[in-house]
Amino acid sequence: MEDASERQSPASILVVDDSRVSGRKLVKAATALGHKAYHVSDGVKALEVLQRGPIDxxxxxxxMPDMDGYEVLKAMKADAALRDIPVIVVSSLDDEIGSVARAIELGAEDFLPKNFEPAILRARVNSSLVRKRFRDRELxxxxxxxxxxxxAQVIENGAxxxxxxxxxxxxxxxxxxxxxxAVFRGLAEEIYDRERRADLTVRTLRGTLLVLAAGSIFGVAPALGRLAFGISVPPLGLVFWANxxxxxxxxxxxxARSGIPxxxxxxxxFLLLWAIILGGFYQVFTVVISSHVEATMIALIGSSRGFMVFLLAAIFGLEAASLRRFLGLGIGFAAVALVLLLQGLSGDGNALVWLAAALVLPFLLSLxxxxxxxxxxxxxxxxxxxLMMTLSTALILPAAIAQDALFLPSPSFGEREMLIVALGVSSAIALVLALDLVSTAGAVFAGQxxxxxxxxxxxxxMVFLDENLSVFAWGSLALVILGFWLVEPKRVGEDFRITLRLRDRGRREKG
Known part of the structure; x- marks a missing residue:
């Protein structure tokens, strides 16, 4: 039961009576009890008021004309939002006892005679309010x-x-x-935090393995390009057949695995833009530049890709910029620039130009x-x-024909054909791994x-071409790694929905 203070707390009372005199009397009596009272003269208006705001x-x-009290009761009980509002029928007890009984059968809470005593009104209203508030708490x-x-069902479903x-x-x-x-919420948060940490660890480990695998396969392209130059294979023709x-x-x-997409x-x-950047420009530039720059130097210059990815991500708001990060960025770029300068000055007149042109490769890879x-x-x-490689071959074909660089592979499968297979297979595997890496860990993490x-x-x-880096070049590579450590690339993406695999779940449901 409720205490007296709750029973007497103000309520909102709606008086529905077509008689202005009777309606005012009820409003005044309800107001005298400390409640807020509103009067409407017909059933249609009553339902409009009930739909607009809380009535107790x-x-x-x-x-009443048009819509009588019975119809109002039926409409209220048919509406889930209104059916629990208590209704007190106002009636002349002597003349309308049958009408009151019917109204109560339709769901009215109580009745009140037309000539009521204030004490009766108070008792009926307070009794209705007690039941109403108890029902509200119950609901x-x-x-x-x-x-x-x-x-609980959300957790059981596993995400x-x-x-x-x-x-x-x-x-x-x-x-x-x-x-x-509160206990349930705490357990759910504990499960979520534990699974999130495990997920991040697994994805970071998987991302690291993909970084090593994809990077190792990508790194073979300059060496293959230099080998192609050594046996005079046209760059455009080589890239066309490899792609x-x-x-x-x-x-x-x-x-074979998933069916026709x-x-x-x-x-x-997306596919056309990617084909232009990677399948077209990057593949062709790699083979062309490799004919003028050692594969080891292209690899060293390629380390600037990690900084370029971070710089582009910072420009587009994907990464937060800071003084430490830009210091690392400066050290990394300075180390690469120093290598380019010293290596270029020690070579012929065009060496510096081709070394600078090699910077296009990590930039294209960053994009x-x-x-x-x-x-x-x-x-x-x-x-x-x-699909991207298919588009790239369509883009390269006209240029290869125009430069008379298109050739037919020999059935005897010589060195040229081996280079086509090596470049084609390595490109396919490396790109599939790179896409998986970005999906797993994010683009900035993949920049590593x-x-x-x-x-x-x-x-x-070193293996294919007997090339070697100088001690100075190795020192520059160490500076690049220091710069990248200062940049602090973020971990794998934090966006995570817990996925719990409930063992034997189907078996339990059948049982």
Whole structure:
């Protein structure tokens, strides 16, 4: 039961009576009891008022034109938002006892005679308010139980974030249900934090392995380009056939695994832009520049890609800028610039020009890294690479024909054909891994691939071409790594929805 102070707290009372005199009398009597009272003269207006705002009690006359009290009662009980508002029928007890009985059968809470005593009005209104407020608390309790039940179902379904469970208001209740909700919320947050940390660890480890794998395979391209120069293979022809091979391999692999993909018009814009940047410019420039610059030097210059990715990410607001980070950026670029300057001055007149031109390669790879974050999510990595490489061959073909650089591979499978296969297969694998890396860890994290690519490029140059870096170049590489440490690239993406795999779940449901 409620105490006296709650029973006497002000309420909103709606008086529905077509008699102005009777209506004013009821309003005045209700106001004298400390309540707020409103008067309407017919049932239609009464329902409009009830729909607009909270009403605690309705004093309802039965006999009214247009829409009588019975129809108002039926409409209220049919509306989930209105059915729990108590209705007190106002009636002349002697003449309308049958009408009152019918109204109570339709859901009226009580009745009040036309010639009422203030004490009777107070008793009937207070009694109705007690039941109304008890019912409100009961409904709130049931709603909070429903919230907890839904939150439990969210966790059981296996993908949730604590802020999506909507149990904070339940946990604020000063009763056992509130304490249960608080414990439930704490357990959910503990599970979420534990799984988030595990997820970040796994994704960081997977991202690191992908960085090493993709970078190692990417790093072979300059060495292959220099080998192609040594046997006079036309760069455009080499890139055309290598890209065509990569496209065929990726498309066959994807279709065999996932079936024919569904392409959207919007996908072509991404694929065409990526084909121009990577399948076209980067692949061709790599082969051309490799004919004038040692593969190990191209690899060292390529380490600036990590800084370029961070710089572009900072410009576009993907990374937070700071004094320490820009200090690291400056050290890294200064180390690369010093290598270019000293190496260029020690060579012939064109050496510095070609070394400077080699900076185009990490810049194109930086654009490629950020662009990969926008790839169509409904296309898997293999088909995305395959379609991009297909477009790139279409773009390269006219230029290769115009320069008489297009050749037919020999059935005897000589050195030229081996280079085509090596470049095509390595490009396909490296790009699929790079797309997976960006999806797993984010574009900025993927920028670290520049350093595994640099080390791999140096090693490939030493293995295939007997090239060596000077002690000074190795020192510059150490400065590059120091600069990247100061830049502090962020970890894998923090956007995380917990995914719990409930073991034997199907078996339990069947049982």
């Amino acid at each position: 009690v309705v004093l309802l006359d039965i006999v 709130d309790y049931f709603r909070d139980i429903e919230r907890l039940t839904q939150a 949730f974030r604590p802020d999506e469970m909507d149990v904070d208001t339940v946990a604020a209740r000063p009763d056992p249900l509130g304490r249960l909700a 065509l091979l990569a496209a065929i391999l990726c498309i066959i692999f994807s279709v 569904r392409l959207h018009i919007g996908d072509l814009r 490629h890294t950020l662009l990969m974050a926008s790839r169509p999510k409904h296309l898997d990595a293999a088909i995305t690479v395959g 691939m520049a350093y595994s690519q640099t080390l791999a490029g140096i090693i490939w140059g």
